[in-house]
Amino acid sequence: MKKRILSIILLAGILTTTAFGFTGCNNSESGSSGNGSAGSADKVTITNVSYDPTRELYAAYNEAFKTHWKEKTGQDVEITQSHGGSGKQALEVANGLEADVVTLALEGDVDAVQDAGLIQDGWVDEFDKDSAPYTSTIVFLVRKGNPKNIKDWDDLVKDGVGIITPNPKTSGGARWNYLAAWAYADKLYNGDEAKIQEFIKKLFQNVLVLDSGARGATTTFVENGQGDVLIAWENEAFLSIKDYPDDYEIITPSISILAQPSVAIVDEVVDKRGTREVATEYLNYLYSDEAQKIAGDNYYRPSNEKILKEYSDVFNLDINLVTIDDFGGWDEAQEKHFADGAIFDQIYEK
Amino acid sequence: MQKNKKSSTAVKWLLISVCLVFVFFMLILPLITVITEALRSGWETYQKAITDEYTLKAAGLTIEATVFAVLINTVFGVFASWAISKFHFKGKKLLTTLIDIPVTVSPIIAGLIFLLTFGRQSPIYPWLQDLGLQVVFAIPGIILATVFVTFPFISRELIPVMEAQGTEEEEAAALMGAGGFAIFRKVTFPHIKWALLYGIVLCTARAMGEFGAVSVISGHLRGKTNTLPLHVEILFNEFQYVPAFAVSSLLVIMALIVLIIRSVVEYRGKKT
Amino acid sequence: MNKAKKKVIPGFGLSMGVTLAILSLIVVIPLASLVLFTAQMDFSEIIEVITRKRVLASFYVSFITAVIASLINAVMGVILAWVLVRYDFPFKRLLDGMIELPFALPTAVAGIALIALTADTGAIGSFFGQFGIKIAYTRIGITVALIFIGIPFVVRSVQPVLEKLDYSYEEAAGVLGASKVKIFWKIIFPEIRPAVFTGFGLAFGRCIGEYGSVVFIAGNMPYETEITPLIIMSELQEYDYTSATAIALVMLLFSFAVLFAVNMIQARSTKILKGGNK
Numbered sequence: 001m002k003k004r005i006l007s008i009i010l011l012a013g014i015l016t017t018t019a020f021g022f023t024g025c026n027n028s029e030s031g032s033s034g035n036g037s038a039g040s041a042d043k044v045t046i047t048n049v050s051y052d053p054t055r056e057l058y059a060a061y062n063e064a065f066k067t068h069w070k071e072k073t074g075q076d077v078e079i080t081q082s083h084g085g086s087g088k089q090a091l092e093v094a095n096g097l098e099a100d101v102v103t104l105a106l107e108g109d110v111d112a113v114q115d116a117g118l119i120q121d122g123w124v125d126e127f128d129k130d131s132a133p134y135t136s137t138i139v140f141l142v143r144k145g146n147p148k149n150i151k152d153w154d155d156l157v158k159d160g161v162g163i164i165t166p167n168p169k170t171s172g173g174a175r176w177n178y179l180a181a182w183a184y185a186d187k188l189y190n191g192d193e194a195k196i197q198e199f200i201k202k203l204f205q206n207v208l209v210l211d212s213g214a215r216g217a218t219t220t221f222v223e224n225g226q227g228d229v230l231i232a233w234e235n236e237a238f239l240s241i242k243d244y245p246d247d248y249e250i251i252t253p254s255i256s257i258l259a260q261p262s263v264a265i266v267d268e269v270v271d272k273r274g275t276r277e278v279a280t281e282y283l284n285y286l287y288s289d290e291a292q293k294i295a296g297d298n299y300y301r302p303s304n305e306k307i308l309k310e311y312s313d314v315f316n317l318d319i320n321l322v323t324i325d326d327f328g329g330w331d332e333a334q335e336k337h338f339a340d341g342a343i344f345d346q347i348y349e350k
Numbered sequence: 351m352q353k354n355k356k357s358s359t360a361v362k363w364l365l366i367s368v369c370l371v372f373v374f375f376m377l378i379l380p381l382i383t384v385i386t387e388a389l390r391s392g393w394e395t396y397q398k399a400i401t402d403e404y405t406l407k408a409a410g411l412t413i414e415a416t417v418f419a420v421l422i423n424t425v426f427g428v429f430a431s432w433a434i435s436k437f438h439f440k441g442k443k444l445l446t447t448l449i450d451i452p453v454t455v456s457p458i459i460a461g462l463i464f465l466l467t468f469g470r471q472s473p474i475y476p477w478l479q480d481l482g483l484q485v486v487f488a489i490p491g492i493i494l495a496t497v498f499v500t501f502p503f504i505s506r507e508l509i510p511v512m513e514a515q516g517t518e519e520e521e522a523a524a525l526m527g528a529g530g531f532a533i534f535r536k537v538t539f540p541h542i543k544w545a546l547l548y549g550i551v552l553c554t555a556r557a558m559g560e561f562g563a564v565s566v567i568s569g570h571l572r573g574k575t576n577t578l579p580l581h582v583e584i585l586f587n588e589f590q591y592v593p594a595f596a597v598s599s600l601l602v603i604m605a606l607i608v609l610i611i612r613s614v615v616e617y618r619g620k621k622t
Numbered sequence: 623m624n625k626a627k628k629k630v631i632p633g634f635g636l637s638m639g640v641t642l643a644i645l646s647l648i649v650v651i652p653l654a655s656l657v658l659f660t661a662q663m664d665f666s667e668i669i670e671v672i673t674r675k676r677v678l679a680s681f682y683v684s685f686i687t688a689v690i691a692s693l694i695n696a697v698m699g700v701i702l703a704w705v706l707v708r709y710d711f712p713f714k715r716l717l718d719g720m721i722e723l724p725f726a727l728p729t730a731v732a733g734i735a736l737i738a739l740t741a742d743t744g745a746i747g748s749f750f751g752q753f754g755i756k757i758a759y760t761r762i763g764i765t766v767a768l769i770f771i772g773i774p775f776v777v778r779s780v781q782p783v784l785e786k787l788d789y790s791y792e793e794a795a796g797v798l799g800a801s802k803v804k805i806f807w808k809i810i811f812p813e814i815r816p817a818v819f820t821g822f823g824l825a826f827g828r829c830i831g832e833y834g835s836v837v838f839i840a841g842n843m844p845y846e847t848e849i850t851p852l853i854i855m856s857e858l859q860e861y862d863y864t865s866a867t868a869i870a871l872v873m874l875l876f877s878f879a880v881l882f883a884v885n886m887i888q889a890r891s892t893k894i895l896k897g898g899n900k
Contacts, residue, residue, distance in 0.1 A: 047571060055588050082570045083584070087859035094861075096470035097487040097569040112861050116470065167842055169856040209759050209841040212852065215587040216838070223591065224741040226759070243589065340674065340865070348844035349675060358802065362709050369705045369717070372698050375746070376770055377720055380727075380735040387738065426644040433637040443889075445641075447882050448649055454827025454877035457729075457834065458851045459870045462858070463652035466659055466867070498648050510782070521630045530633035555726035561834040562729060562851075579728030586734060598731040605726030609719045617715075 044278050045078040049099035051086035051109075051172065052215050053233050054261070057134075057298040058103070064294060065285055069278065077278060085213050086172035087112075093266065094118065100270050100279040103263045105172035108330035110262045123264040132260035133286035134300035137321060138180040140251040141221065141230040141237040148228045152253045153184040157202040162227035164209055166217040168337075168344055173214040173259075175338060177231040180257040182337075183322040187255060201347045222248075233259070234315070235299035258321040384602055387595035399585075399593035400600050407573045408581040409600070411489070415564075415577060416557040419496040423553050427504030428546070432534070434505075435512035436520060446509070452501040460498050461566025464491055487569030492577065495563040500556045504549035511545040512538065544616060551612040555605050656874065660867045671868045676844055677853055681872075684850040687761055688829035691768035696822045699776025700814070706777070707784040721778065724771050729834030736767055737838045759841030764849065767839050768829040775828065776821030783817040784810075816887045823884035827877050 050058055062079045069077045082089065082097070086105035093099045094116035102119075104110055107130075113119050124131050142150050148161055156163055166174035181203055182196060189195040208227050211217040214236060221230040222240055229251075230237070237250045263283050270276040285291055292302035296311040308317070327333040337343045389396055399405065430449060434442060452460065466472060468485035478485060485491045515538075523533045561579040568575040576584065578601055585594035660668065671677065705711075706718050724732065740747040740757040747757055757763045787810065795805050833851040840847040850873060857866035 049569075052587060080574055081572045083587070084570055085859060087861070088855075091858060091861060092487065092569055094470065095465055095486060096475065096484075097571075098484070115861075167856070170852070170859050207843075210843055212837050212842060212855065213587075215589075218589070219586070224737060224758070225743045226741070239589065338860070340860075340862070345676060345844075361802065365701055365705050366709060366711050369698075369702050372702070373717060373720065376766075376773060377723055379739060379746070380732060380770070381723070383735045383738050384731065387735075422644065426641065429637040429640040430645075432633060433641050436631050437634050437638075439638075443882070443885055445645075447878065447885050448645060450824075450881050450885065451653075451878060452649060453824060454831060454881055456831025456851045456854070456870070456873055458854055459656070459831065459874060462854075462866070462870060463656045467652045467655040471863075472655065494648065498652070501648060517631060524630045524632060530631075530636070533631070534633075552722060552725060555722055559726045559728040559731075565834075579730060582728060582734075583730050586730075594734070598728070598734075601726070601728060601731065602723075605723060608726070609722060613715060613719045 042074075043076045043078065044275060045080065046100040046275050046279055046282060047080045047082065047098060048101050048103060048282070049082045049089050049093055049097060050103040051089055051105045051261070052083055052213055053173070053236050054103060055081075055083050056239070057235075057295060057300060060294050060298060061286070061291055064290055065282060068285055068288075068290075069281065072281075075278075079282075085170065087170070098269050098273070099266050100273065100275050101263065101265055101283055103261065103283075105259070105261050106175070106330060107260070107262045107324070108334060109172060110264045111330070113264070113266065118266050118268045119264055120267050124262070126265070127263065127283055128287055129303045130260060131262050131264060131283075133263060133283075133291070133303055134261065134295040135303060136234050136259045136261070136300055137256045137319065138176050138231060138253075138259065139234050139237050139256065140253060141232050141240055142228065142249050142251055144247050144249060146249055146251065150229050150251055153181055153203075153255070154188070156181075156206060156229065156231075157199060158206075161206050161229065162208045163203065163206045163229055163231065164211070164217050164221045164227040165207055165231040166214050167210040167212055170212045171214055171217075173233055174217075175333075176233075176257055176259045178337065178344065179324070179327060179333060180253070180255070180322075181231075183257055183326065184253065184255045197343060197346075200343070204347050234301070238299035238314075252316040252319050255320045255322065258323045260324070381602060384595055384598050388592065388599040390595075391592045395592055396596045396599075399590075399596035402593070404573050404576065405578075405581060405597055405600075408576045408578045408597075411492070411576065412558055412578040414489070415492050415496045416554055418493045419500050419557040420550055420553050422493075422497050423500055423504045424546070424550060426501075427508055427549060428534075430505045431508035431512050431542075432538075435509055436517055449505055450502045452498050455498075457499065457560070457562025458566060460563035461495055464494055464498070464563075464567050468494075486567055487571070487575060489575065491567040492564050492575060495567050496557045496560055499560050499563050500553045503553040503556060504546065507545045507549035507552070508542055511542050515541045547615060548612065551608055554608050558601060558604055558608075653874070656867055656870060659863065660871045663864050663868060667864075668868045668871075671865045672872050676848070677850070677869060679845045680848050680850045680853045683761065683764070683846070683848060684830050687764045687768055687849075688826050691765045691772055691829050692822050692826040694765075694769055695772045695825050696776050696818055699773070699821055699825075700780055700818060702777045703780035703784055707781060721774050724773050729771060729832065730838070732770055733767060733835035733838030736763075736770065736835065740766065740839065758839055759843075759847065761847055763839040763841070764836050764847060767835040768832060771832055771835060772825035772829050775825035776818060779817040779821035779824070780814050783814050787813055819887045820884050823880050823887070827880045827884075831873060831877065 048058060048062075058081055062081070065079070066077055069075060082099070086109045090102070090104055090109035090112045093102055093113050102110060102113060107124065110119065110123065114121065114123060127133070140150060142148070148155070150156065150161065155161065165177050168174040168178045178200070181200060185196040185199040189199070209217070209220050211220055214233060217230060218232060218236055218240060220226045222244065241248055241250060263286065265276070265279050265283065270279045286295075287304065289304070289307060292304045292307040293310075296302050296307060296314070299314070301315055302308045302311065308315070324330060324333065335342065434446060465486055467474075468478065468491065469475065483490070485494070519537050520533050523537050528536070559579060561583070564577055565580055565583070568577065568580055570576060570580060570584065572584070578597060582594050582597050582601070585597060663671075702721070706714065737758055738744050740763060742748060742751050742758070744758075750757055755762070757766060791809050792805055795809055800808070831851060833849075833855070836849055837852060840849060840852070842848050842852055850869065854866050854869050857863075857869065
């Protein structure tokens, strides 16, 4: 008898699946893609696809923007965040991840979305300062007391120094690390390419772990205690200091690179969803005094000079910063350094 | 003879201790690590982490994807093993290989193929758009990827049992005039129910924990397309180690419950 | 005879139809799109991509760690299955139930837990560190992670075969004075060999594609600890879809070959199960 009941229950279950399996799928689809009509009168939702180290920044900014938008229009806005490696995020947007705005680590990543036809040409000029509302740079994080006495890039190539940096092949942030080191060697050897490459090679020979992303590298250095120095985003380094004030120090090298994370509106998506207005305001408001201060509080350098000055006790403003233009722009840097078989690959070739 | 007995007892305990040591280091220690790390900052932090709004939403999505994966795979498993074990046809080896292939496909590739098939670069994407279907970076994509990685789990359990049972009983029933579903329910089902249950358990366990494939296709939209394993990764990347382990422990507990249920049901079933 | 069977049992059309429909949607069409995408490249381009030194090195790393991990799992799997089937001891049921845990634990969690254990600061890592053995961020670390995720496969393929195995031959051999070792190799092992191979093949296939747990523990150094799935990921990050799919296709063909071999062996294994049942 028991067996019979059990078998009936199971059979019923199986039959329900055949009936429900696909209709059920459809239901959940219409549920999740119901955002096609995002702009109902009193509530609007937008999606911001960003990269790893901006989590804290946008968590704070989204709250500020919600209040701002409500005051301005009387409408509630809900912002869905997505974070991950910058390149991967760009690729997902190009593949159909419905983002109203992208706020990525590199110009090149936004270009990739543009190449897929989702963003119109000339996005760089759509917002102020090359569409980079905040900037950052690359610094060193060392263990308290700086036991290996690391002061500048040339200390990193010394024997016995263990370096942690993410892999430039998989992490956008790591490309900035690499280029900053290159800029230093370029100055040191007056542009002697062979010597620069030797320097970079030595540096990467001291690398202990090449994590796939910036956050993974920080974890390796901080939680798992690997290495003597972490080459990191300035804001990541400050976050680690905030969490463990007694364990780490930040060292600012003599030369570093000005990293300009780019923001853009994804034209195809906002036109489809009717969210252009709110999306534009979302990015515009990043340049407001309030938002610039939020950036500063989250250890991003505000692009507004006046507000940047207010944070002069936090950031080392004397640092000599090169920009990506010194490398001829992203396309050229990518081709020369990071493409398959390019300089970075040659470093590891045996 | 006496000596032989003694040595075999020694061998027995040697083998058992080898197993226990192996299982302790490879399975139990990682689990203990998860639990102790989760409770590192005390019970309250733990409770807060697992009752967080996004954790609950992620748990809901994980359960949804798991339920669909189990249902679809059960239907498939039963039909496929019926076809494979009760009939002879050409290309059976190829068919079973195709069914098995998801187990050995790298999760990254598993996600990638759905991205290629249903994503924006795919020729059928405009058509899906017209229908208003968002597959990739939405719940259907997550379900598809989950079904893919757990695809063979149920049929793989059923096929050997159904083959071992042979076809005589079904043939007899058919000759007596029973219909297909009646034969399945009365004749075949009693033989396979434990295998089916075991397959469902495996499928559930794996579906809950799938990370790689879902990660490629989810888009990581917080509160929308985040499953529990992805939520763990997100927390980890936010330097929230304790909450990350807390959510992991939630998955461990869910897995343990599933495995315990299976043990109990199987034990009872074998008894009667 | 075969023809007669087909006619007698109903439901071939329906079950085959459902099977093929779901199979196509979930497996065949998506896999075909991978092949189609790769087919946009010239054959020489594909060869160029997959013979890059770094890619070849990653094949080697993935292959060697997967083989070692699966071999260890094969040996431990047989011992575990043997212990679970033949012996009674406290907590046996618990042990039995635990075997599937690696399936249920998300691979990322497994990776994070294992790295916490095996890093210099972790319990296991500091112990081995005394002897100068580094586990985390080396190939040993990758192998450890792969052993973890591959545990269930061999145990669960060998266990049912052992359960069905007839004791009488062993007893006869024992009475005739054969040693335990000899009995195992001459009588038991030939019977479970196909199941061991099946489990080994499945574990190997799973290990070679593993990504989630390995990236945390591997260190990802090119030529040293960089696995093939990571290369695919990095190609994807560079928007190089075609290279990614070309490498993915090689892995896929490899999986397919492994599985086909396993299924050939499985057929033999089933025969034994069948024989034992009657």
